[in-house]
Amino acid sequence: MENNLPRRREAAGLSQGELAEAVGVTRQTINAIERERYDPSLELAFKLAAHFECHIEDIFQPEENND
Amino acid sequence: MENNLPRRREAAGLSQGELAEAVGVTRQTINAIERERYDPSLELAFKLAAHFECHIEDIFQPEENND
């Protein structure tokens, strides 16, 4: 899963820790998602989209690879 | 997480098993999501949205409860 979370977060002037606190997870979780070590849960994806006032699809894009 | 998957699935004339096969999971997984026993992964949510040609938010809505 690709994502442009770093771009959006930096555009909003937030550190990983600040964004983490805003959406109720730890700094490590935001870091892992930004570095694409794993995908967020659907619930966390919704919280991130809500925080940036956009659609989930505006932050996360499934890989080209269609299983 | 609320969802209108049963509505959409039935509107498309699909059984749980058929939808499951279409998005690459088991019948039990679709059943569990429809019955709200757990939320789908973000990846599965994307596949369901793609299958119904809509946004994730058109199928799944986070609970009113804002943690």
Place this chain on the structure above:
DNA sequence: CTATGTTGTCAAACATGCTTTACAGTAAAG
């Protein structure tokens, strides 16, 4: 130089998502 803030990473533990196998209940078709 020291302190502070930010990011990257790791291991252990725990929570959630998904599969497999299996069984039960209902409804419709023969």
Place this chain on the structure above:
DNA sequence: CTTTACTGTAAAGCATGTTTGACAACATAG
């Protein structure tokens, strides 16, 4: 009544998501 299709559920096990605590590297401010 028997068969078939569909749905609901359960337990075990594996895979993934998240937390906690910790440590390292870097940049910048004092």
